[in-house]
Amino acid sequence: xxxxxxxxxxxxxxxxxxxxxxxxxxxxxxxxxxxxxxxxxxxxxxxxxxxxxxxxxxxxxxxxxxxxxxxxxxxxxxxxxxxxxxxxxxxxxxxxxxxxxxxxxxxxxxxxxxxxxxxxxxxxxxxxxxxxxxxxxxxxxxxxxxxxxxxxxxxxxxxxxxxxxxxxxxxxxxxxxxxxxxxxxxxxxxxxxxxxxxxxxxxxxxxxxxxxxxxxxxxxxxxxxxxxxxxxxxxxxxxxxxxxxxxxxxxxxxxxxxxxxxxxxxxxxxxxxxxxxxxxxxxxxxxxxxxxxxxxxx
Amino acid sequence: xxxxxxxxxxxxxxxxxxxxxxxxxxxxxxxxxxxxxxxxxxxxxxxxxxxxxxxxxxxxxxxxxxxxxxxxxxx
Numbered sequence: 001x002x003x004x005x006x007x008x009x010x011x012x013x014x015x016x017x018x019x020x021x022x023x024x025x026x027x028x029x030x031x032x033x034x035x036x037x038x039x040x041x042x043x044x045x046x047x048x049x050x051x052x053x054x055x056x057x058x059x060x061x062x063x064x065x066x067x068x069x070x071x072x073x074x075x076x077x078x079x080x081x082x083x084x085x086x087x088x089x090x091x092x093x094x095x096x097x098x099x100x101x102x103x104x105x106x107x108x109x110x111x112x113x114x115x116x117x118x119x120x121x122x123x124x125x126x127x128x129x130x131x132x133x134x135x136x137x138x139x140x141x142x143x144x145x146x147x148x149x150x151x152x153x154x155x156x157x158x159x160x161x162x163x164x165x166x167x168x169x170x171x172x173x174x175x176x177x178x179x180x181x182x183x184x185x186x187x188x189x190x191x192x193x194x195x196x197x198x199x200x201x202x203x204x205x206x207x208x209x210x211x212x213x214x215x216x217x218x219x220x221x222x223x224x225x226x227x228x229x230x231x232x233x234x235x236x237x238x239x240x241x242x243x244x245x246x247x248x249x250x251x252x253x254x255x256x257x258x259x260x261x262x263x264x265x266x267x268x269x270x271x272x273x274x275x276x277x278x279x280x281x282x283x284x285x286x287x288x289x290x291x292x293x294x295x296x297x298x
Numbered sequence: 299x300x301x302x303x304x305x306x307x308x309x310x311x312x313x314x315x316x317x318x319x320x321x322x323x324x325x326x327x328x329x330x331x332x333x334x335x336x337x338x339x340x341x342x343x344x345x346x347x348x349x350x351x352x353x354x355x356x357x358x359x360x361x362x363x364x365x366x367x368x369x370x371x372x373x
């Protein structure tokens with residue numbers, strides 16, 4: 001959607017992911033969060049009593065999520081869809097290079113769309129959800145995990161304080177993540193029935209704030225905001241941010257915690273077999289009778 | 299690797315027929331024409347030809363080729 005604010009520099013993100021994937025031979029790195037999401041998806045899907053002949057993993061990274069889900073008997077074909085071709089080098093199934101914001105799938109062609117930790121990086125999430133909804137068949141399922149607003153709250157705070165102190169003003173360094181309360185509503189507005197958004201806080205510890213920043217860089221997840229400061233980070237600024245992080249959040253023994261919030265969204269494309277609220281006026285018992293004080297019980 | 303790719307012996311560049319059934323133009327959501335010779339998926343509505351690399355359709359605008367008048371005449 002051309003009207004949506006361009007919060008993320010998507011072209012920059014894709015090129016950087018291509019570059020990192022090439023440098024590391026396609027593996028998109030030891031991504032413990034993605035592993036966790038893949039296992040969670042597998043568990044959630046194993047509880048759903050229906051088959052999904054045609055599935056898409058949207059924002060597939062190195063194909064890890066699809067790899068995990070391919071072992072489920074309910075899943076037929078699963079297609080990896082990723083904007084960086086180099087990231088997909090080792091993915092083994094069907095692959096398509098596409099942007100999460102411009103899906104190339106026909107209306108009502110898919111039974112399942114999963115998305116592991118990619119949709120918090122799109123500029124137009126409502127638009128992406130509407131496109132997913134349109135590509136799914138009636139009674140199709142969307143299952144997506146994205147990083148929520150609590151993610152890297154420690155780092156966000158440390159950067160703001162350090163930049164303010166060293167440069168006399170802050171610039172955006174940690175992406176604005178969506179709030180879990182808003183995401184459920186967003187699903188509904190995109191046309192999904194039975195929408196659910198639940199959130200899981202994962203706390204990880206790192207040897208030092210610098211080790212955390214290194215890992216984020218290795219995951220190709222560092223700052224891709226359009227409004228990012230284009231001048232390189234100075235050593236003074238970096239060390240001050242690390243120092244503030246350590247002072248404010250350091251654990252006894254010297255390690256530091258980092259919070260990640262994984263918000264999982266589920267929504268179904270409406271179908272007559274699904275549970276629905278009753279029509280107004282269809283009640284068989286009068287509310288007055290139900291609410292009437294029952295003297296016997298008192 | 300799909301059965302059809304194995305059968306044709308063309309493991310490098312053939313696009314899986316299953317994918318062809320599902321794909322539409324990412325910009326206009328309209329039907330695509332598969333040009334097997336050029337290994338392109340053509341969207342007349344968007345005026346773009348999306349390339350297929352090693353069997354992977356590249357369905358992003360930045361990777362696509364703008365259709366020329368010649369392309370339209372042939373199509």
